[in-house]
Structures are given as C-alpha cells and as structure tokens.
Amino acid sequence: MRRAPLAALPLALGCGSRSSRGPEIGCLDVAAEAGLDLRTVCGDPDKPYIVDSLGTGAAFLDFDGDGLPDIFLSNGSRLGGYPRGEEPLPRFFRNAGNGSFVPVVTGVERPGWWQGCAAGDLDGDGDPDLLATSIDGPALWRNGGGTFRDATVPAGLSHHAWGASASPADLDLDGDLDLYLAGYVRFDRAKTPRDCPWKGVKGFCGPMGLLAEADRYFRNEGDGTFVEASEACGLGVRDPLYGLGVVASDLDGDGAPDVYVADDSTENLLFWNRGDGRFEEGALFAGAAYSRDGVPQSGMGVDAGDADGDGDMDLFVTNFESDHSTLYRNLGGRRFADVSAETGLEVASYLPLGWGTRFLDFDHDGDLDLFEANGHVYPQVDAVPGLSYRQRNHLYRNEGGRFEEVGGACGPAFGVKEGNRAAAFADMEGDGDVDVLVTRIDGRPALLRNDGASSVPWIRLRLFGTRSNREGIGALCVLQAGGRLQRLEARSDGSFFAASEPVPHFGLGSAAGAEWVEVRWPSGRRDRADGLAAFRTYRVVEGAGFFPGGLGLRN
Amino acid sequence: MRFPLAGMAFLLLQVGRPSTGNPDLERGLALLESGKAAEAIPHLRKGAADLPALPAASFYLGKALLLAGDPREAKETLSRAAGGAPLVPAVRLALGQAAAASGEFDEAEHAFKKAFELRSSDPAPLLEWGEVELRRAVFAEARDAFSRAETVAPGQPRALRGLGEASLGLMDLGAAEGAFRRALEARPDDGAALLGLGKTLLRRGDLEGAAVALFDAEENLPRDAEVAYQLGHLAAREGRRREAIGWHRVALQRDPAHPGALYALGQALLEAGEIEEGRGALGLFRGRKVLYDSVYTISLLAADAPADPELRESLVLCSVALGDLSRARRELEALGRLRPAWREDPRLDAVALCLEGRFEEALPRLKSVLPEGGTTGRAILEEVAARAAAGKGGERGR
Numbered sequence: 028m029r030r031a032p033l034a035a036l037p038l039a040l041g042c043g044s045r046s047s048r049g050p051e052i053g054c055l056d057v058a059a060e061a062g063l064d065l066r067t068v069c070g071d072p073d074k075p076y077i078v079d080s081l082g083t084g085a086a087f088l089d090f091d092g093d094g095l096p097d098i099f100l101s102n103g104s105r106l107g108g109y110p111r112g113e114e115p116l117p118r119f120f121r122n123a124g125n126g127s128f129v130p131v132v133t134g135v136e137r138p139g140w141w142q143g144c145a146a147g148d149l150d151g152d153g154d155p156d157l158l159a160t161s162i163d164g165p166a167l168w169r170n171g172g173g174t175f176r177d178a179t180v181p182a183g184l185s186h187h188a189w190g191a192s193a194s195p196a197d198l199d200l201d202g203d204l205d206l207y208l209a210g211y212v213r214f215d216r217a218k219t220p221r222d223c224p225w226k227g228v229k230g231f232c233g234p235m236g237l238l239a240e241a242d243r244y245f246r247n248e249g250d251g252t253f254v255e256a257s258e259a260c261g262l263g264v265r266d267p268l269y270g271l272g273v274v275a276s277d278l279d280g281d282g283a284p285d286v287y288v289a290d291d292s293t294e295n296l297l298f299w300n301r302g303d304g305r306f307e308e309g310a311l312f313a314g315a316a317y318s319r320d321g322v323p324q325s326g327m328g329v330d331a332g333d334a335d336g337d338g339d340m341d342l343f344v345t346n347f348e349s350d351h352s353t354l355y356r357n358l359g360g361r362r363f364a365d366v367s368a369e370t371g372l373e374v375a376s377y378l379p380l381g382w383g384t385r386f387l388d389f390d391h392d393g394d395l396d397l398f399e400a401n402g403h404v405y406p407q408v409d410a411v412p413g414l415s416y417r418q419r420n421h422l423y424r425n426e427g428g429r430f431e432e433v434g435g436a437c438g439p440a441f442g443v444k445e446g447n448r449a450a451a452f453a454d455m456e457g458d459g460d461v462d463v464l465v466t467r468i469d470g471r472p473a474l475l476r477n478d479g480a481s482s483v484p485w486i487r488l489r490l491f492g493t494r495s496n497r498e499g500i501g502a503l504c505v506l507q508a509g510g511r512l513q514r515l516e517a518r519s520d521g522s523f524f525a526a527s528e529p530v531p532h533f534g535l536g537s538a539a540g541a542e543w544v545e546v547r548w549p550s551g552r553r554d555r556a557d558g559l560a561a562f563r564t565y566r567v568v569e570g571a572g573f574f575p576g577g578l579g580l581r582n
Numbered sequence: 583m584r585f586p587l588a589g590m591a592f593l594l595l596q597v598g599r600p601s602t603g604n605p606d607l608e609r610g611l612a613l614l615e616s617g618k619a620a621e622a623i624p625h626l627r628k629g630a631a632d633l634p635a636l637p638a639a640s641f642y643l644g645k646a647l648l649l650a651g652d653p654r655e656a657k658e659t660l661s662r663a664a665g666g667a668p669l670v671p672a673v674r675l676a677l678g679q680a681a682a683a684s685g686e687f688d689e690a691e692h693a694f695k696k697a698f699e700l701r702s703s704d705p706a707p708l709l710e711w712g713e714v715e716l717r718r719a720v721f722a723e724a725r726d727a728f729s730r731a732e733t734v735a736p737g738q739p740r741a742l743r744g745l746g747e748a749s750l751g752l753m754d755l756g757a758a759e760g761a762f763r764r765a766l767e768a769r770p771d772d773g774a775a776l777l778g779l780g781k782t783l784l785r786r787g788d789l790e791g792a793a794v795a796l797f798d799a800e801e802n803l804p805r806d807a808e809v810a811y812q813l814g815h816l817a818a819r820e821g822r823r824r825e826a827i828g829w830h831r832v833a834l835q836r837d838p839a840h841p842g843a844l845y846a847l848g849q850a851l852l853e854a855g856e857i858e859e860g861r862g863a864l865g866l867f868r869g870r871k872v873l874y875d876s877v878y879t880i881s882l883l884a885a886d887a888p889a890d891p892e893l894r895e896s897l898v899l900c901s902v903a904l905g906d907l908s909r910a911r912r913e914l915e916a917l918g919r920l921r922p923a924w925r926e927d928p929r930l931d932a933v934a935l936c937l938e939g940r941f942e943e944a945l946p947r948l949k950s951v952l953p954e955g956g957t958t959g960r961a962i963l964e965e966v967a968a969r970a971a972a973g974k975g976g977e978r979g980r
Binding site for chain 2: 226236312314319320321358362368369373377412413414
C-alpha cells in the first residue's frame with residue numbers, strides 16, 4: 028500500500044524533532060481500511076465475572092508461507108453460550124500484500140472462549156502452527172499448507188483448564204519447540220461471588236480468593252506429540268499462581284532459554300534453565316518476583332529485551348492501574364533490580380492498566396523502546412474520579428536509558444481510548460518497520476501502522492533453523508552498527524495473549540549498515556556475516572549463512 | 583482511632599448535653615468525658631434504653647462504642663441518633679467515623695458529605711472524607727476533599743499533607759511536592775509531611791532534596807520504620823549499599839513486620855554478596871507473604887462460615903506467627919465461644935504460650951502438632967522460630 032506522505036500526517040509527527048530526539052515517527056490505525064473488521068466478544072459487557080474481563084488474543088504468523096505475516100484473531104463467548112450457528116468465531120486474515128487483509132476460512136473457525144495464542148513450527152514441517160488457549164483448555168491447530176486441522180488430542184495437549192498466554196520455545200534444547208502455558212484461575216461460576224468493592228464501585232471478584240490454575244509445560248517429543256512434564260522438569264510450583272504472561276528468554280546468558288511468568292496479584296516466577304532439561308524457580312532470590320517495595324503486582328504482559336544495551340536481557344512487566352509497570356534490569360549473576368523509578372517508567376506507567384507489551388526499536392535509533400497496551404478491567408471505574416475503563420496505549424521512547432511516554436504525540440492512533448488487551452508485532456508490509464496489532468475487548472482490533480521509521484536504516488533477519496527449530500526461535504542475534512552492539516532474540520512469545528513475528532528487527536540509527544551480524548543458534552552453532560547493507564531483510568540459514576531476501580519458511 | 587476527646591466539649595455543645603436526670607446517662611457521660619469509654623458503655627447503654635426517643639443518648643453511646651473499638655455497633659447506634667437528629671453535623675461526623683472504622687466507606691463518605699453540608703464552615707468532615715478516600719485509594723476524590731478543606735480553612739497541615747498524599751497517589755509529583763512544602767511552611771517539624779516530601783523527591787529523582795527531607799523526617803520521627811526504610815532506598819539509589827543495609831535493619835528494628843524493609847534488606851544483602859543472610863531474610867519474607875495470604879483467604883472463608891472453629895483456629899495460628907497478638911487474642915476469644923474446650927487442643931496450648939511471649943517453649947510443641955510439609959505450617963514454624971531466636975515476642979508495631 029502506498030502510504031500517505033508524512034507531510035499529510037501533521038498529527039503523526041510529534042514524537043520529537045529529528046535533530047534532537049531521533050527520527051520522526053507516526054502511527055495510524057489502518058484496521059478499517061485494511062479490512063480487519065472482526066468484532067470480538069468476551070462475556071457480558073458489564074463484566075460481572077473475572078472470566079469476562081481478559082479479552083481476546085491475536086497473532087501475526089505467515090500461515091501461507093508467502094513471506095508476509097498474516098493475522099489470527101481469537102474470539103470469545105459468554106457464560107451460557109450462544110445459540111448454535113450464532114457463536115463468535117476466531118478468524119484468519121490473509122495478508123494480501125497491498126495493505127489489506129482478507130478473511131479466509133482455514134479450519135480454525137471453531138466456537139469457544141479463545142484467548143491467548145502461540146505460533147511456531149511445532150511439528151517442524153516448515154510452516155507455523157497455532158496454539159490457542161481458552162477458558163476450557165487449549166487447541167492445537169496444525170498447519171497443513173495453509174489450512175489447519177485440530178491436533179489437540181493426538182498431540183497430547185488436551186486438558187480442561189483456563190490457559191492464558193503461551194510460549195513456544197525449545198526449552199530442552201533438542202531442536203523442537205516445547206510449550207509453556209500459563210494457567211490463570213479455576214473458574215467455577217457457582218462458587219464465584221459477585222460485586223466486590225473496588226474504590227467505591229462494585230466490580231467482579233478475583234483473582235484473589237479464587238483457586239489458581241497451574242501452569243503447564245509440554246515437552247515436544249519430536250514425533251508430533253507432547254508430554255506434560257511440568258513437575259518432572261521443575262517447571263511446577265507447589266501452590267499455583269494466577270499466570271497471565273510468559274516469555275522464554277536466555278536471561279543468564281548460558282545459551283538455554285529461561286522462563287519468566289507474569290502472575291496476576293501474586294509474585295512472578297522465574298524458572299532458571301539448568302541446561303539438562305530441568306529448571307529451578309528463583310524469582311525471589313533473583314529480585315524479579317516483586318516490585319522494589321516487595322509488593323506483589325498484577326502481572327499481565329511481559330517481555331524481555333536488552334533495554335540498557337549492556338548485553339543481557341532485561342524484563343518488563345505490565346501491571347494494574349495505580350501501580351507502575353516494572354522494568355527489571357538484569358544485573359548479571361542471575362540478579363535483577365526494579366529500576367522503574369530510575370528509568371522514569373514508575374511515573375509514566377502508573378495510571379493505566381497495562382496488558383500487551385514488547386521491547387522494540389520503534390524509531391530505529393538503535394535502542395529498544397517499549398509499547399504498552401492499556402485498558403481497565405472494570406467498566407464500573409468510569410464512575411470513579413480520575414479513572415476510566417477505556418485507556419490509550421503508551422509508547423515509551425528510550426532516551427539513553429530513561430523512558431519517556433511519547434505515544435500521545437505519535438499520531439491519532441495513540442490518542443484513542445479503548446479497552447486494549449493483546450498486542451502482537453510484525454512488519455506487516457515488509458517495508459522495514461514494526462507495526463502493532465492490538466485487540467480491544469468487545470470491539471474491533473486496531474492495526475497501528477508505523478510510518479516514518481522505515482526511512483531510517485534497519486536490518487531484519489529471517490531465520491531458518493536446520494539443526495535448531497525451523498524459525499530459529501531462541502536464537503540470539505548480535506549486530507554491530509556504528510560501533511554499537513545490539514542483541515535481539517528471535518521470539519514469538521511475550522506480550523499478553525499474543526504471538527508476534529519471530530523476526531529480529533534492528534534499527535541502525537545513523538549507521539549505513541552493520542559492521543557485522545552474528546546469529547547464535549539454540550543448537551550452539553554460529554553464523555556470521557560482515558558488512559551488511561541496511562534497508563534489507565536477510566535470510567539466515569543455520570550453517571549456511573546469510574542471504575539477501577526474506578521470504579517465508581516455504582520459500 | 584482518630585477521635586480526640588479534646589473535641590468532646592464541642593460535640594456536647596452541638597448535640598446538647600442531656601439533662602434528663604437519668605442517673606445512668608449522667609454517670610456514663612461523666613465517664614466518657616474523663617476518657618473511660620469502656621466503663622461508660624454499660625451506663626450509656628442503659629440510659630439509651632431508658633430514653634429511646636432521645637437522640638443524644640444514642641449519640642453518646644455510639645461515641646463510647648467507637649472509642650472503645652466497636653465501630654460496627656457504634657455505627658448502628660449512631661444511625662439511630664442520626665435518624666432522630668438528622669440536622670446535627672456532629673452526629674453525622676461521628677457516624678461517618680464509625681462507618682469508616684467499619685470499612686463501610688460509601689456510608690462514611692455519605693455521612694461526611696452530609697456533615698459538611700450541615701456546617702460548611704467546618705473542615706473536619708472534609709478531612710475525614712479525604713482520609714477515607716486515601717484508604718480506599720480513590721486519590722482524585724481524596725485530593726478534591728483535601729482541596730476543599732484547604733479552601734475552608736487555609737494552611738492546615740493535615741489538609742495539605744493529605745493533599746500531598748493524594749497527589750502522590752496520583753503520581754502528580756509536582757503537586758505533591760508543592761502540598762508537602764506548604765504543609766511544612768505551616769509546621770516545619772511535621773514529620774509525616776517531611777516523609778511525604780522525601781518519598782516524592784525520591785520518585786522525582788531529586789536524591790539530594792530527598793536526603794534533606796528524609797533526614798529531617800528522621801529527626802522528627804526517630805522511631806518511624808517507614809522513614810528508615812525510605813532512607814535505605816535513598817542509600818541504595820546513591821549506591822551506598824552498606825548504608826542501605828543498615829537503614830533497612832533499623833526499619834526492621836522499629837517494625838519487625840515491615841514487609842518492604844525485610845524484602846529490601848534481603849535483596850541488598852544478596853547484592854552485597856551476603857548470600858546466606860540475604861536468602862534467610864527473603865525466606866522469612868516469603869513465609870510472611872504466605873501467612874498474610876492465608877489470613878486474607880481464611881478471613882474471606884470465615885466471613886461466610888463464622889461458626890467454623892477450624893477457620894478461627896487457623897486465624898489464631900497465623901496471627902500469632904505474624905506477631906499480630908491482638909488479633910490472635912480476638913480470634914481466640916471467638917474460638918472460645920465456638921469451642922469452650924479449646925485449651926485441650928495442643929496447638930492452642932502452644933498459642934497461649936506465644937501470647938505470653940514464651941516462643942521458645944511454644945516452638946517444640948508447635949513442631950510436634952503442625953503438619954510437615956504444609957506451606958502455611960512451615961511459615962508459622964519459621965516465624966515462631968525467628969521470634970524464639972530473637973528472644974522476644976514483641977507485639978508487632980503498627
């Protein structure tokens with residue numbers, strides 16, 4: 028699609044002047060013109076129960092292998108259900124490559140109260156599969172060349188539990204993608220009270236006081252089946268917590284992905300990967316379980332990224348209203364510190380209630396910014412002075428280690444107040460900048476097109492694992508440009524209820540290209556290239572090196 | 583309880599001291615005026631029963647109940663008084679206080695607003711309303727209430743401090759700093775305002791300003807755990823790790839149950855490489871969290887099943903472990919009504935020892951009766967062991 032020239036977007040130019048604050052960027056919601064018109068539902072609009080409040084998920088995945096990320100939107104239901112034939116259904120939208128998305132029937136259109144999404148080539152056959160969580164257990168849809176079939180039962184994933192976000196990652200380093208599913212609440216309507224007081228209004232009750240659902244780790248056996256191995260591998264806890272967000276990231280730099288879970292109302296969990304297929308929980312001693320004050324927050328979304336450019340992955344967790352989202356700086360030695368106050372995020376993120384999030388270099392200046400989707404859980408808070416159910420999304424620009432909320436100045440899309448929830452990330456047009464798909468509870472999604480950043484040098488890496496998993500999920504990509512080192516992991520997980528394009532995307536600032544790039548695969552193998560030109564997507568094939576062009580898995 | 587008896591003369595003036603010749607009422611009033619609320623209650627209760635049509639009798643009974651720590655009955659009694667004397671602001675104010683103390687914030691808000699309507703020259707109901715909104719974290723309303731109080735009677739430290747706290751709750755740090763500074767203009771040694779200013783400046787990243795405010799707060803509130811805790815954070819922000827550890831230790835000496843200080847101490851010790859001690863502190867912190875969560879959950883269950891002795895017993899045990907001995911005693915009394923033979927229960931026998939501060943004697947008994955491996959049981963034993971080791975069972979500072 029031809030974009031509106033920047034001169035025609037006066038509202039989209041306010042993120043700072045190029046001379047002093049980096050490149051000018053803007054953002055427009057193009058969902059309507061792109062044809063992304065699915066109105067999703069999540070329970071009763073008054074949200075009398077917790078189950079009504081979380082919203083639905085979204086995924087960017089190239090299901091048809093044409094190199095362009097397509098869109099999956101999960102859809103919910105309501106207590107009591109819908110008459111047959113009238114149920115809301117999840118949908119796929121094929122990226123037509125001209126800026127529009129076309130609804131297509133792929134086999135996933137099954138009624139349910141679907142929520143989170145995980146995307147990855149789980150069976151290693153060269154195309155991404157899709158796992159959707161629901162309040163009644165997950166569904167695994169296996170991709171067979173652009174159409175999906177339900178493989179939940181034969182894959183061994185069938186169970187009845189409220190799952191939230193899910194992470195596909197090669198946790199046992201055997202070359203295929205395993206699954207970690209965050210469990211939320213054991214919801215029983217008959218045993219759930221209503222009308223709990225909150226700041227003078229009555230909202231739904233929970234999660235505190237309700238039974239928590241256990242997280243589950245499913246190990247990929249490599250033959251199309253999974254085995255639940257939570258306890259056997261040390262990925263279980265004695266008392267389940269209210270898991271919502273999950274990210275698998277190599278937090279201690281030992282080459283094995285660790286698992287971090289953002290838990291609602293209780294402490295967060297961090298499972299250190301011992302490298303032998305077993306894990307040990309250590310969030311408390313790592314300083315990443317609570318806020319600086321030792322207070323359990325309400326973790327919703329989560330991501331990992333090298334926010335301070337010191338070579339290790341930091342963590343960001345979105346939390347409840349009147350409580351800041353938390354940036355945990357990785358200090359090394361399996362230690363983190365809550366640096367929300369020092370980095371300006373304590374104040375900037377304090378008022379809204381955060382959900383989907385991701386570290387991304389939105390403006391291509393060479394450091395990681397942060398996106399945060401916001402929206403309250405209680406519609407009733409509109410009666411509370413100073414609070415609102417619908418909230419605007421935030422974009423925190425990284426200014427030398429301090430984060431400044433600049434979304435409001437980045438175009439009208441950031442000024443819209445909605446019940447935002449999941450956020451998925453991809454370069455939907457392949458034009459060299461990262462766009463954002465945001466679901467809105469009981470509404471149509473927003474598709475935030477990044478305008479402006481693609482004019483600033485960038486490099487994208489589309490990975491093709493040979494010994495490692497096919498998409499190279501978990502690979503660490505290190506790039507040096509202008510003398511500055513950057514590190515990104517290839518991941519589709521993180522955020523909240525979302526799956527993103529697992530394509531590391533580097534902004535190069537004023538550098539014309541990268542001095543060198545190295546991909547450190549989960550298998551341990553390394554591929555390196557020197558002198559890469561900017562404004563290009565490179566295919567990196569494990570063991571074979573770098574190639575220009577970034578087509579999909581099948582190409 | 584925010585209810586100074588110094589205000590009694592004012593209240594008597596407004597409601598009118600009953601001159602009924604009722605000896606019980608007269609005796610009760612005399613006791614109440616001399617600060618003996620608990621002793622006054624039986625007399626006032628009888629007087630109110632003898633004179634059901636006299637709102638003042640219910641009013642004084644309600645006040646006595648409130649002062650004696652029974653806000654629920656106080657609220658019911660004061661509601662009757664308000665029904666009989668709907669235009670008396672003092673009755674509404676007291677009703678609001680009783681409702682607030684009962685956790686009935688909506689009712690409290692309504693009563694305070696009504697009291698202010700009836701006497702708009704008096705900022706007291708606005709101040710009380712602001713406190714209620716602070717308690718339930720509706721900071722915009724709190725700010726409104728304190729702003730109005732400040733308009734009615736400018737320059738009051740309490741209103742300005744409240745304005746600062748409300749602004750801090752809204753993360754409006756500029757407004758918070760301004761309000762705390764104005765409170766300090768009115769009363770330079772206002773420790774709470776100094777603490778609020780210090781916290782605000784710490785959040786703003788003005789570490790130098792925060793240091794001045796917090797050390798001044800320390801001078802004015804030399805036993806305050808929160809001041810020491812914030813000084814610990816300040817030291818940590820400035821990279822003075824040993825000093826941070828020291829301040830967090832001081833905070834815990836002042837309030838052994840300060841959860842933030844225990845957590846911060848554990849993390850600071852780990853940072854300093856004192857792994858064993860740091861892990862010990864964090865282990866204790868985690869156990870305490872388990873106990874607080876247990877108390878929360880059991881309280882919810884007990885509200886639905888008030889006659890369940892098992893739930894009461896669990897609350898007794900958790901409260902003892904957390905050092906909340908007054909709650910433990912209260913729950914034990916309730917348990918005694920449900921299970922008169924509770925003393926025969928070895929667990930409660932051990933609890934009785936804890937209540938006397940004899941933690942060392944209680945520990946082996948508890949070990950023999952609490953189930954092995956239970957998360958809550960383990961946390962209880964760890965807490966009691968820590969108290970036994972400390973050689974003291976000091977009631978938790980609050």
